[in-house]
Structures are given as structure tokens and as C-alpha cells.
Amino acid sequence: MVQEQAERASAQTAGLPPDLEIETRAAELRSQLQKASYAYYVLDAPELPDSVYDRLYRELQTLEDQYPGLQTSDSPTQRVGAEPAEQFTSVRHNIPLYSLENAFDTEEYLDWQARWQRLEPDVGETTAVAELKIDGNALALTYENGMLIRGVTRGDGIAGEDITQNVRTIRTIPLRLHIENGQAPPPVVEVRGEAFLPLDVFDDINQKRQAEGTALFANPRNAAAGTLRQLDAKIVAERQLDFFAYTVLMPEGTGDLDAPTTQWTALDLLQTLRFRVNPHRKLCQRAAEVASYYDEWEEKRHDLPYLTDGVVVKLDSFELQDRLGFTNKFPRWAIALKYPAEEVPTTLNKITVQVGRTGAITPVAELSPVQLAGTTVSRATLHNADRLIELDLHLGDTVVVRKAGEIIPEVVRVLSDLRPKGAKAYQLPTNCPVCDQPVVKPEGEAVTRCVNQSCPAILSGSLRHWASRDALDISGLGERLVQSWIDQSVVTSIADLYDLTLEDLLPLERMGKQLANKLLQAIALSKQKPWAKVLYGLGIRLVGSTNAQILANRFPSVAMLAAADESVIAQIYGIGPEIAQSVRQWFQLPANQQLIARLEAAGLQLEATPQKIDQRPQPLMGKSFVLTGTLPTLKRAEAKAQIQAAGGRVSGAPSAKTDYVVVGENAGSKQAKADELGLKQLTEAELIELLSSS
Template sequence: MNSDLNKKFNRAIELRKLLNEASHAYYVLDAPSIEDSVYDQLYRELVNLENRYPELITADSPTQRVGDKLSSNFPKKTHRVPLQSLDNAFNFQEVSEWNARSLKILNQGESKEDILTSIELICELKIDGNAIALSYENGLLVRACSRGDGIQGEDITSNVKTINSIPLSLRMENPPKWIEIRGEAFIPHRTFEGINKKRRMALESEFANSRNACAGTLRQLDPQVVASRKLDFFAYTIHLPEELDEIKYNLAKPKTQIEALQYLKNIGFKINPYNQVFLGLKDLKEFLNEWEIKRHDLPYSTDGLVIKVNKFNLQKRLGFTQKAPRWAIALKHPAAEAPSKLLGLTFQVGRTGVVTPVAEFEPIMLAGTSVSRATLHNANRLLSLDLHSDDTIIIRKAGEIIPEVVRVLPGLRNQYAKCLSLPINCPICNSTLISENDEAATRCINTNCPAILQGALRHWVNKGAMNIEGLGSKLIEQLVEKKLINSIADLYELDINLLEKLDRMGAKSAKKIIQELEISKGKPWHKQLYGLGIPHIGERNAQTIAMQFTNSSILKDVACKSPEVIQEINGIGEEISDSLKTWFSSEANQKLIRDLKRVGLTLEATQEEKLKKDQISDNSTKLLFGKIFVLTGTLPSLSRSKAKELIENSGGSISSSISTNTSFLVAGEKAGSKLKKAKTLGIKIIDQNELLKLLT
């Protein structure tokens, strides 16, 4: 066996072991060990391996059975009609491929005039709960079973009878001998929060999510506990006897899925109202994209959408594979968490010398975008993760934006894997790294380290600070690597002739940069203060401090001699005052201030800023005094900077993050995760018009 195949062989063994253990934990122990999205993707990895190398398939592979083991707590019942699971798609391209396969099967053997060019499809929300099979005889509920392994399920009739949205008798005058109903039991968000609140108060472990809570509830041995948790149910499938006499029972059998949903509603079931029929994929794609956003506003969880061939006669022609119907597919929502293979660690050195480990991994799709890198923050985080070479790691997007490594799956670790740690020396300048006892950060303290200088320069020229256009990262790298500058002040001694000689630079670009540098000398004092890159001094803090201390000399004296004065400022604490004292006590930083003044920067408040300071006391009489605003999304006619200016001029303040102290969230078009968090915390949400009313 060659080395590449040997790696694949070992990976298949690891995947089978982990997936089988996860199935046992979920189905038998009622104690899920990994998230559904992670299981799905690891399962798909194994399927792809076995498809490519059939010799890797073994009898115990989870790909070789329909379902998993049943719990021993409930009697087993065989389903009248097998309850098969659905194949999954993870993007629209895979939905298109499924549609193409369906057309190909349906058109086999057809004459030219009967060839189908499109299929009528129906799309329904995929409720994140637990599948239940309901058996009615002569209109009465006689049995309710869990999905189980698809062939047999657990008899949970007593528990299911406590779900008020499941009728104990059908709304039919003359019901047939038997009817089978399939649907999803679930726990709404508000109910789930109440369950976990009670468990916290009782010092019991909380459920990880509503789906696990639902599964655990349905397997309770005490139906009274089930009743107290107020499960809900949506029906989505009906099975009727093939030989049903429609005239005798005054019953027209549904011919399509959309008719079946209406039929379910007529006989007393609750159906999910969000379904739609499409002819072709174009409008379907719009529906899918729409629900990727709207699902967050639902009072219950969904984990995707189910797309089915609408006509039952076409479903019958398409048939089934060993495990799933060919006429349906589940499009999973972009994963909140996903597994990937670690390729290695790199180490970044920031402007303050902090060394940050960065995980490089095989690209994965996460929340709709491809990611391949994630910061690990510091040595403590690296240690807690216990990362080894070639580990399988779980990635998620914090706040749906920033990728982060959540944990490692040691069950997939190679026995020869090496433990990974921070380097002893700076990866840029090779200086010995230090780690203070009172902080997690590991630092390079060489002030001449090129990485530290580049970080300081990038911070100085960025939009929040001096906003010097044209001085991007690539140009800064050239200037530092060629040793043309050794400090921020050196930027102001560059000339056109020198800049013209650099890569991707011309006379016009060089002239523009020199002009931008000259303009930046007149930037407000708070912009200059923020640009200095003093630890813990963000844009907002810089503005607050600059308003109180109108030049660098005054700020230095207060920071070094009377730091307690700084701590008295609203929103400024000991951490910030200590940082200012440390920074201004450094001779290297004092030299930087002298050099900046020498090249033409004032490091002092402008006349306009001084006037604004004089007016600040008036704010206490204004309507918005003490109110904290957060902005999100795009406002119809106000830029974010203009909205910020209007709020601050009216006595309000701006924060970049939502908290319980937030007074208002001003939400515009394409509002992000802040909107969701504001709703959760009960923060008042207003639009541009409501903001303008507050300002008048």
C-alpha cells in the first residue's frame, strides 16, 4: 500500500470510529458528543473517501446502514412504511446537480416529445427537531414511534399524546382503516429557554440546543415531564392504503405534496405555513436565499430547507436508494461550526510586539464564505486546545464574522502527531520572546523589530487615525524592508523621488502620498492620539481623553504624576491610566513625540476641538445626554459618521458593541448580528426616521 493510500486508510479508520461513537452517544446514551453540522461533514468526508477508494468500505462503516441503534428503554415497533432520512446538499450547486440527476432518470426511455425540461418542485422549511411516525386506525391515534433506524422505531405513544398539536382523533367523518402521518416534534425558542432556566435553578446541566432537549424529552420515562415541556409538532407527510376506496371514504387521495399538506391541515394537523411550489431553479434559489436570512426571526429552529419533487407520480418513478428517496434533498444552512484538517501554525507579531498564533487549515465553507485561517489569540489558548500536527479541528465564526478554533477532535488524531507550541524566538527578528506573569500575551520587546514597526505604521495611517490614502501594507513593507524609515515620524521626511523608485509606484502616486502626509498634519488631536497606538486606547477613548487634556504635554504630566485624575473620567479605568503612564514613561516614545512635532504635527487640540470642549458641559441639558447608541447596517440617507456626529452633538454617545447598557440600536439595511443580539437583550431598536425624531 503506497503512503498516500495508507493515509486515506488510517483516516477512514479514524472517521468510522468517531462517527460510530457519536451515533452511540446520541441514539443510545442520549448524550450528543458532537454537533449535527460537524457530524454531517465528517460523514460526507468518509462517504467521499469510500466512493474514491471502495476497498476502504467495511461492514461497520456508518455509511452501510440506514440508521443507528435504538434505545433499550422503549419497546421497538416496525414502521408500516420505512422512515428514511434525506440526502444532504450543502450549497445550491449540489441542489442543481440533484435536479439534473432527477431529470435524467425521469427522461430515460421517454420519447422525444415527452422529455421533461423542468420539474415542479416544492420547498419546505426543515424543522430542527425529531422525526415522529404517527399511526391512526379508524381515525384514532394508536401508536407513535421515533424514527429509530428507519425500519424500527421506539414506541413513545404515551409521551407523544402529551403534545397538544397532535390530534388524538382525526377530523374525518369516515376515516379509512389506517393512515400514517410523519412530522417533526420540536421545542420553540421561548419554551427551550424556560426549560434551561428551570434546569439551572435545579443545578442540573443545561441542554446544548432545542433539538437535543426535544430528543431527551421524547425519551423520558415519565409522560408528566414530557407534558411540562410543551413540545410542538408540524406534520409534513401522509401515507394512505394503496387499495383505498376513494368513493367509499369520500376521500380524494392527494396527487402532490402541496395537496398533501392541505389535506393534513384539513384533518386536524398543524403544518408549517412557509412552503412554496416552483417550476425550475431560478425562483427556488431566491426562496432559499430569502430564508437563509428570515430563519433567524422564527420562534423555532430550522437547520435547512427540504426540496421535493411535488408530483407523487414522479416521486414513484424516481424511487429510493438504499438509504434515501431520490425525489427529495435537504439543503443544510451554512454551518455555524465545521471541521477541517490543521495544516500548520504561523505566528504574527503585532504593533505592540504581541505574538499571535494563527491556525492554517484546509479551506471550508462557513456561514456562506470560505475560510482557511483562524487566530488562536495567545499561548494560553494554544495550550488549552492541546493542538497537535494534522489535528482535525472545529471552526466557527464568532459573531458570524471572525473565524475561531473552538476545539480539537482528539479521536481523529494520528498517533505520531507532535504537540504544537509557541516559538522561543520572535519569528521576525529572532529576539527572545518574553511572557509576563500577569498576562497571557507573549511579546517581542525589540523596538527595532520590523514587524512591530510595520504594525505601528499601519495603525498610524489607517482610516480611524490619520487616514493617509495610498500608504497601504505593501508599500509600508517595502519602506521597512529597505530601511527607508525607522519610525512614524520618518514618514513625513519621505520625498517624491524616493517613493517613485519603489515597486508599483509612479510620479503621480508618489505626489499624492506626499500631499496626503501634509494634509494629515492638520488632523484633530484625538486622531493623532489614537494613531500613536497606545495599548487600550481605542478611537472612542482617544476622543474622550483628548477632550479633557488638550495636548500631549498636559496628558503626559497627568498620566505620569496624577493618574488617578484620568481614572475619574467617565468610562476610563485603571487599565487605561496605567497604559498611558507606561507609554509616556518610555524614552523611546518621548523621542517619537519630539520627532513628530519636529516634522510639523502639533499633538494638540485644534481651535474647533477646544470650542467643543467648552460646549461639552451644555450636553447635560440635552435630550440624549447619557444615552448610548449602537449603529448597524446602512441607513437610507445618513452616513455612519454623520449619524455619529449628530448623536454626539445632541449629548449621546456611540458604542461599537451591544450590551445591557445600550439605550438604542439604530438599524439600517443589511443589519448584522448586532440586530439579533439587541432583540435577545430587549434593546430598543429604531430606524433612521426614529433617530431623527429623537434629535429634534
Template structure:
């Protein structure tokens, strides 16, 4: 620092002074963010920045991309360009309890010749993954995780995150392998809990919808078109990985973390190098106890084999590294007051009891409502209005009521029963013999209309991107929509002017706006091209789920043929049967439904299955094989339904559950329990790339 300090007082050479100021600012940023040990006041730091800005304003030729002044963005981008990662960003397998963690460590022990190698334990930050690329020590690119292979370019936005070094500290460059010019470093972008609370409080004040949790807030902030918005959000990072460990002359993960801190990155201080399974378990148990005390959200602990050479020897499965695992925390449980039980009416008329709760923060987000599933479940759990109940999130996502705290039950607590009439339209509620659900039987029920409209736009049906519950509700309330065909007469102008039912600080109504309206119109137009099976599913015909819709579409071929088919003909379709056939037959002969279908046809919505070239047959190379699909097929843009249809066309059977008889499990992004069961049963797992090769070549993989 002596040379930099000397240059700070040499104003005769603007270039030298600007460079010295940059080094001084970078030094203090390192002290503040990487070491959490600032040595000057904020005012002194601001003074250095102000002077550097003045020099660069007077001498624009001195401005460099890595200058600290270039963090402040005024850039507004049109789109996020795709970025292919240097190496794939894999997901991690999960250990849902300490026993599963022990089982993983035992597998590691066996893979390493009977001796457990040193392991590195790190907190699992609940944020948004990021990859930062440096060329000769200078930040040139930042990309989201995306599908693991290709992410989105968010460089401009990441430059505004102040704990991200724009260039690496010179001393750290000594560890770079000779001849290496590019380093892709990885970590997590997160939003501190207090910053999340401030952001959501401001959103509520301004009439905007709050974020669900800090993770969503971080991801949303990272993908802002205007970098000034990102800059205004309090984002931070923890870095912990490198795409290619051979780019650094280091032995393992523990050494990498020390190098990252020395290079100028913010590295989580709660890490530990463990030599025994007992030390790993103790680290995890401490993390569970400290979870609520931390200023940021965590959802587990990541355990890695420390040695890079051992990592390379252990390798990867189709989805995850064998040398690392994520120990997931048990679901967080909280107690709160059950204020009331209300009823939600679904698109098929099913009535679902919903717990209205005193708001409570569970697993990082506020929970005020939770489904109680059905009346039998309410009575089985003996949940009563006025009870203190235990609430958790299943899989840290879906709120559920576990049951009452009987010792705290009030004498005024009331047993709940299903209402005799629909709360939406007042029509009688019925319960068919043998069914769990109560239903409203009115076809004019407004609640059912709303749910049908939301269902049509949902991802599994016509997938109208951006058409969420709130917008649909406002369109229904305004009288603009009453059935699914109304989507195709919406104009950009009327969507832009849609009153969202909120008021700005100046008293004006909040409108949907031109930008969102333009995207929605494009999404509606794109929905016309969805396959015929998804149109059938989107119509919300009772008992016709996605798989059944595919079966029917393949069998009848078109809406015209479906309308002409008799009950017996439909019942003869494999997988349909008399009950579904009767519902289909009635649906296609209801005048209101026929009218909606006619209007959809006139709008250009798909009304027939794709046909093959005459005389061409698809070879049934997958006959006798059973596939199960799980996760998101992000790279190809296919839905699981579309991938399943292509597999079926080649003779395969596609199942919804994994068993020993399953031939292959296709695991896309964020694969869940089906992947875990496949691994446990030894069922071969294909990643998305392998699936695409299979669909293209028809060659069944011999080894996975």
C-alpha cells in the first residue's frame, strides 16, 4: 500500500492518481466486504470515490471497465443474452436427515478405499446461483445458473453488487495455473433478511405485490432490465466454487475458500474442514440451531470431499456430483392462531377448506393461509377455529397445518363443518357416494369460472406466460372475461389500461402498463400453437388430467372427431373407461361448451393432433420400455408432457411413478423425489441431453 499512498498525493499525474485511488478503494472494499474489518469511515470512503469520479469526468480516456465508478449503472437492457457455462453447473443430491447424510459418508468411505477422506462443510445459502468470469483478473461476465448448461447474461446488474470485485487482487493471481487466462467462479447472490423486510414494506406502501421470500427477491433483483433498480436493492454474495479447479494450483475446497477470500470475494465465515463423520454431524446440528440467528437465509449444509483429486476420481452422476451432498434442514415448524376456516371453490366445483392464520414467518416467508385439503382431514386432525395450530412448509414450499396444540385449546374453539351452499354462488353443495370432495353443481358459479380461466393459462395447459391469478381476477371483475375464449379477443390497449385495484402514493390507480400488456398479448398468441392434448386438458373437463388428455388426443385425433364420438366409443379407449367417457360425452354436448370451442377454433387455437406424413410410421424402438419424467426440461423448451408424447410415439410407456420395473428416469432441472427413488432402486437416470439424443437417434443408452 505504500506506493498507492504516495501516489495519492501526486496530483500532477491524473492517470497515476486515478490508478492509485482505484487501488485504495479496492483495498478498503476488500477490508469491508471480504474481511468484515473496515479501516476507514464511510465518509472517508465516499470522499475517495468522489475524487476518482471527478478525475474520470475531467479525463474520460482514463475510465476503465474495472474502475469502481463503473458499478453505478444507468443501462437498461432489452433482453438477457444466453451464456454457456465453462463447465456444467450441477445440482446436488439431497440428504433429508442425518441418517441419509451418514449413508452418503459411508458411500464416500467405500469409494475411497475404506477411509473417510477430509470433508469440507459449508452453509447452504438460500439465494440465486451466479457464475462470474474473469479474464486476466478482470470481471468480464456474470451469468445466472439457468438450466445448468446455459444461463443468462446479467453482467451489468452484477457490477452494481458492491462485494463483487471488478478485478482480482494481484497477490491472488500467483495461484493461477500458468497459461490460464480465464477463471469462472461460482457462488450465491442473496438478500439479507433485514433488507428483504425493508423492500417488502416499501412494496406494500407503493401498492405493489411483495416478494414471497428473500430468495425470490434476490433472483428478481438480479434480472431487472434497469441496472439502477438492481443497484437500489441490497444484494450480497458468498462465493464458494470454481468451474475448473485445475485453473488454480490448489489442493482442495478448503484451500479454494481461502483463495477466494484473498482474491477479494465475500466468503461465508461458517465453514469447517472435518476429518470425521461425527464432526460433520456436529456442524449440521449447530447450523440447525443457529439458523434463525443468521442475518441471511440458509436451508441446509453442503458437505464436499475436500480433495480436488478425489473429486475428479469420484466423478458425477447424470445430475449431481458424487463427491458432494446437500443436507436439508428438517421443515421449520411454528405455532400460530387459526382465525377461521374458509372455503375455496375450484374449477371443477370442488370445495376446499382453507386455514386463515394469524400471519407467521415460516422458512423465510410469511404464511397467512394453508390448505386443509378436505372435511375428512379437518376432522381427522381435530382442527378447530380458534385453535393454536402447528404450521410448517412441506419441502420448505407449501404451507400445511400439522394439527392443534391441544394444551392451548380455548373453550371457545369451534368445530368446523362444510357449508350446505356454495360460498360463491349460493347453490347447493353435494357429495357423491365414495368421493371425498364436496362440490358446487352450478355451471354459472363465478368462482369456478375464475379457476377455469386460471387453469387454461397455467403452465401445464396453454401456458400463457405472465397471466397470473391477480390479472385474471381483475379481468373477470371488470367484466372483460367470463370464459377461456375471451383470452383471444384481449387487446394490448385494454390490458395496458387494466385497473389492478391498487392506488399509488399520489392517489392514481395502478394500471397493468404497456410493457406487461405487450408481453401478455405475445404469450396469448403463442398459446394458440400448443398441442391438441394441452387444449383438452386446459378445458378443465372433469376427470381429464394431462395424461388422460394425451391418451384421448392420440386416440381421436381432433376436436371434431371427439364431438362425433359416442360414449361407448370413448369408453373403449385404453385408459378412459365409462366414467371419464360419460363426462366427455356430456361436455361435448353442452351448448355453452360447444360455443366456447367454436370461438377457440375461430381464434386459431389448435384443434387437432399433429399428424405424420402419409405413409410414414414412427419406428417403435422403445416398445416394452417404461419411462418416468421428473424436473424441468429447460434446454429443449419441451414440457414433460410433450417429451412424454414423443416417447409414446416411439412405443414407450410413460408412467407417473418409479418402481423396479421402470426402464429409465429422465431427470430435468430441479428433479425431485422421483429422481431420489430411482437412485435408491438403481434405475438408470438420463439427463436432458441424453433424452434429446434418444429422441433424435432412437438408440437406447446401454450405460448411464
């Protein structure tokens, strides 16, 4: 069916509308894919195998490419597709997005209840909804006639940042409200909820950042906040944010829907509209039930796949909520019943130092074991030398420890009044604890590094990174085996892997013939991995998997990248001067040049396959364009494609960073903005001339 539809579409004359059969098929595909996505991401009950979903997705994508008029804003193909934003704009909330008053125990909760009851003395105890308080970032989503048109951060509660492009990447946020039986959607619906990072996703992100030599996120909440403010939606999509909806507002009527009258029915409606709603909610008749719910989840929350730092309690009746209204800061009808931050004191016995793949020196506190957030903690990160200076640690100090994001134990502060007499201040070693070579602290960086590429610790990290799934994917080459091979001098370089034979491996401890053959086969298969994977596997500092792909696309061979001028690399969109400097420095080291030569001799893929190589000149490299109006001969998509093929990038709106605005008929506000900013304006003919320059 996919091939048949594509052939039929290809045979159409450009610009003609699709026939009814193709329109119907596109609508069917959108509906099926939306249903499958809801089942997978929200219900956690997949209905389609991945291969079937991918096939249907490609069919829809083919139809939309052939007939742009078929493309709708709620199409699954449109979750990620916009150009990176230049900046975020401030948007005033339709209804203020208030934060909640906090209570830190059930006694303070009862005080809050007494306060609102004084305003409504005839109500007494009433039904309330208890929900887990997700430790994330509040969002306000606006739907017009059922379609998502805007996603805004909380900001100061009065206005937030318009991050619609990023919100569209979150799979648990529907692009279109699910309203059954052809009913009319409300003119305007505002849904509010919390965007967050699941703990396993957060852990994966930090592992990758550590492998890339970049700073780790302190906790999932900060990581989610940083993700939401990324200007490139593709990066947001990669980080797999999730979303729980917790309220719905209909300021301009309800269409054919019945408006909820309580918080409980609002949550039910959100589920009907195909939002993800936290399942661990409870309808409580009395304060004692709220207290029981709060106590129950104080321990159980540690088993959840996301962070929660308390319980939100809302009076169930919307009518009562309206009567109670707001203070100048908070709603009177809701409160956040927070769990106390879990921090415990313990004794600092010693400080050890770990050396990572990039040579980063990380001090680690060795502590007297304590119970923290349900686990026994005896070690905690101290991050870097700057943090050591800030803490002013002395051996024997009493330190306060907490779990950063309830995951990574860290030392928060020192109780210096309890410091033993004669305690010695700790100094980070000036030599690497593994290879004993001098360490360095580059200017402007917080991280101290070992720069000896022969250091066993760096070699161990490099080998594990090379074998990782996102790099060369050498199955079976795990941490223990790598360390064993290093200890026995079986390998002293990544390239040594490709010289190993069965005779080399069989004498090793716990190495049978079957395991040895499997490892050799996995190593041999890694030679088929594409150039971008090899580049990522080299472990160049700051070059993650995405940057490696960008560089491999621009420089389709290792020779081209090694010879590239730093300024040329820095101009590539998404790279910049810091990564360019790191790449250039890496290729200048003789040891790395020898490594490349050995990998090439071993048969690794150090250039892209011929069909992927694009050697056309790129006269527009680093230039930014905006297209506006109707061009005489080129369609907007064609002009955009030609600009991008020549190395330029196309943005949605003019800014001070825009180099050229290409102007056609009926240009409108973008041309006016270009005039205001004094930007260079081009006709289509001038654009074509620019494209043809070399």
C-alpha cells in the first residue's frame, strides 16, 4: 500500500490537490497513529508493533511530502519539525497560574483548613482530592477548537515563556483533543499540568553527559527546566519529557462537552481527552483520609519512576473554589502538603578520587554509612575542585548529606562547629591517582583533568564508551572484562581490540572458547558501523552522538574533519567555537593521529558511504535566512531546501541575527520587521545568484 500510494502521488502533477481516496487514507493514518501513540505513551499498553507503526508513519510522511496540503498541525509527523527558535517570547496567561501555599505536616494542613472554614463557616469538612505533587515544571496548554496552539511556562504566574515548539515534542500531550462521536470541541480549553523527566530517562541523560565530558544535571527537575528552554526542539524530543495533566479550564464555553463541576470529574475529563493523569489520586471525605494518604506515600514515593515531593490537596467542588477565590499569592482552596527534605548528618572518613573517560577528576566523600531515602549511603559526590573549596572540607568533619534529585548522594554542607581539633583540610591531589602524572585545571573550567592519554582510567572509560550501544555497540565488552584486559595488558588502546585473536583470549581467566568467539565476532561486526558512530566512539570531549552526526554530515571522512579549519567547524549550526576547539585539539595530538591510522588499517568506516557524501559547495555556510511572501517561481519548501543544501539555515522570523530576508509578493509583517531592523533583503533572483556563487 505504501509503495502504491507513493507511486500514485509521484505521478501527480505538482500543485494539484490529492484525490478523495488519498485524503481519506491520510486521515485514516493520522487517526491510527494518534491512537497507537496514546496507547504506547499514555496507557503504557502498546497496540502496534514498532515495525508496523514505523511503516504507517512513513506512508503518512510520503503522502504529506507529495501533498503539503494534507499536512495538519496535529499530524504525528509534525511533533518535531520546526527550525530552532531564535528566542522565546513572553506570553500573558489567560488566567493567572498561581503557585500553592505550602504546609510541612498535617498540623499545618489543619491550620489551612481552619482558615478557609472561617470564610465558609457553613461548609464544615468537605470532599477534597489528594494528588501526588510531581517535582517538575508547570505548563499551561491552550487548545482552540480542539487543536493545541500554545504551550507556556509558569513564569511569574502572570506571564510565562511561549515554548509551544518544545511542548509539541512531549508524546503524552495530545496535539488534538480526543472528542468522540463528532461532537464540537470547546472554543478554548486550557489544560494545566506538570512536565517532568522520568528517573530512568534522567539517569540515561546524565550518563551520556558524563561520557561526553559535560556537566551533569543536579536533579530531574532542573534537567526538565533546562530541556523546556532549549531553542532546538529536536534536543527536547531526544530527552523524552513526560507530562501529567491536573486541571482543565473552559473560559469561553464547553462546546458539546459537559463542563466538570468538581476536581475529580475534571481529572476524568482529562483522561477522556487523552491526557495522562496521575493514577495515584484519592477522593478524601475527611482530613483524616488526607493525612493517611500523605503518610502512605511518604515511603511509597521512593518506588515511583518519577520524583514527587509532596501531596497537593484541592477542595473538590468548583463552586466552593470560586467562592473562596485567591489571596494575592495563592488559591485559598488548595495547598501543597510537602514532605520534609531528607537530609542526614554523618562523618567524613576520607576522600577518594575517580578519574573518568575524559580525564575528569571527581572527588568522592567516603562516609560513615547512614540511611537516606530508603537506602544505605556510604559515598557521596563532591563534584569538583571548586566545590571542595566552597565546602572547606576537613577529614573527620560532620557533614550533611542528601540525595540530589533523590538519586545521587551529595554533601550539602559542613557542620564546622563539630569539627575535631587538629582536623586537616583536604587538598585535591596535584597528580593523577591512577597514573601519577600531573593534573591540570583549564582556565574557565571547574573540572580538573588528567591529560595523560595512556592513563589506565582514561583507557578503561574510552574502551567502555567505544563499545557502548550508541557508539560501536560491541556486545559483551562490559566494565569487568575491560578492566581485566587492562590489568593484564591485553589492550592498551582502542585499536588493540582489532588485533585480538582467539589465541590471545583463550588463556585469559574465565574466557571459554564460545565467549571468546562471540567477542571476536562482535568486534568484527563493529567495523561495519558508520562514520558518525566511529566519530562518537572516539570520545572527543563535548562531541556527543548528535554533534558527531552533524560533523559527519558536513565532513564525510576523517581526513576532511582532521584537515578542517577550526573557524569552519565553529560556523556549523549546532557546533560552535567550544566544540570546534575540542575537535581541532584532539586531531592535533600525535597519539590520536596514530590511533586513526590504526583504525583505518583495521578496516573501520572512517568515511561515509558514497551515497551519503554531499560534496556540493556550501556558499551560504553559517548564514541565516527568513522567507516571506510568495516567490515568482520557487515554492517556499524548495527555496528552504536549496538554502539548507548550500549550508544556510532558515528561521521563522527576522531577528538581529538574520543575515538575509528573501522577499516575495504580499510579504507582510516579516518585511516590515526586516525594514525596522535594517536587514539585507533579497529578491528570488538575488537568492538564486547567491546560491550559485562559490
